[in-house]
Amino acid sequence: MIKSRVDTRRANNPKTAKAKGRRLQNAVVKKLLLLLPGVQPDDIQSRSMGSNGEDIILSPYARSMFPYSVECKNQEKLNLWKAWDQTQGNADEYQPLLIVGKNNTRPLAVVDLDHFFELEAYYERD
DSSP states (O other), X not given: OOOOOOOOSOOOOHHHHHHHHHHHHHXXXXXXXXXXXXXXXXXXXXXXXXXXXXXXXXXXXXXXXXXXXXXXXXXXXXXXXXXXXXXXXXXXXXXXXXXXXXXTSOOEXXXXXXXXXXXXXXXXXX
């Protein structure tokens, strides 16, 4: 009789998928707290998984320094255009910012091309 090998990797179920997404959101919150001077932990919150709207909730004070609407996607396979549509839909009057990640890779930030070049032009003036 042949014994089957048991797969010890974690199953990709909704609970582990949400935990993976939450890790990326929390990493973004930590980075923003380091980046924005004078911002307190209450000024930047990670939205609970499954809730509608932006993934990172900013106070008016934090938003004045970081005028982005952040959507986080931590998935092995990602439909980038669908994720970008969701990011734009949640952005209102703020600049959409999509943060994408997957296992064993550094997260990436996705912004509109025109906005990217506006940022480059702004920093070239300094």
